[in-house]
Amino acid sequence: MITNNDLNKQLPNELNVIFKELKVLHHLRNAGITKALGFSSGYLFQLIFSLIFRNKNWFRTL
Template sequence: MITNKDYFAQLPKEIKQGFSELNIGYHLRKANITKLSGYSCLTVFKLIFLLVFQYKIFLFR
């Protein structure tokens, strides 16, 4: 299982900066997107966001 520490260490610095500049966590909370347990909504959102772009990269190879 991937821990929170390992996951955030794998993010490129451009993605980290973009998410912090756009205040994605704030907008998720404002939209009332919550979870009861497990990883935070922001972590799940980042994972899905990265998977979409990784898939597109693999299509062009």
């Protein structure tokens, strides 16, 4: 289960570097993708994006 503590430690460091360099989260904000409560939309996007490289699906991750 995903905990709310230290969110950045749960994702691969390589993804954080790539997302910062390409300014993906900035582009998500400009596209109007936001959330009101819970995890940030940027964190959820990184999590779903990382599933592709781990050959897992959403249900196996939970």
